[in-house]
Amino acid sequence: MVAATKLVSTTSEPRQSTRTASSAYHVAEALRKNAHHGLTCVTCEIRDGMVILHGKVPRYYVKQMAQEIAKNSEGVDSVVNRIQVETEPLDPTHSR
Numbered sequence: 001m002v003a004a005t006k007l008v009s010t011t012s013e014p015r016q017s018t019r020t021a022s023s024a025y026h027v028a029e030a031l032r033k034n035a036h037h038g039l040t041c042v043t044c045e046i047r048d049g050m051v052i053l054h055g056k057v058p059r060y061y062v063k064q065m066a067q068e069i070a071k072n073s074e075g076v077d078s079v080v081n082r083i084q085v086e087t088e089p090l091d092p093t094h095s096r
Helices: 014-033 037-041 060-071
Strands: 007-010 042-047 050-057 078-081
Touching: 014 042, 014 060, 037 042, 037 050, 037 060, 050 060, 060 078
Parallel strands: 007 042, 050 078
Antiparallel strands: 042 050
16 A cells, blocks of 8 residues: 655755755655555655654554654754554444
8 A cells, every 4th residue: 555645855955955855755666665554644745854744543563653653764963753543433233
């Protein structure tokens, strides 16, 4: 699956714009390459080497997975994880 990744690049210094664009590309590619369906609603914003993650995921570990993917991406200095965990209500007809 492909992660829906919106990239917003904001920087005040022109010489950093290439770095910011490169970082955005690497984070987006890393999220897209991950096959976990919970990451399809994660978006990211890049600001001078800082990645801000947004979206909603079904489980806490998916939130952590997105953070680790972003943190380990090239050109990322820090990560702010604003992803919300929204578990789905249990379906009484669904057996485990």
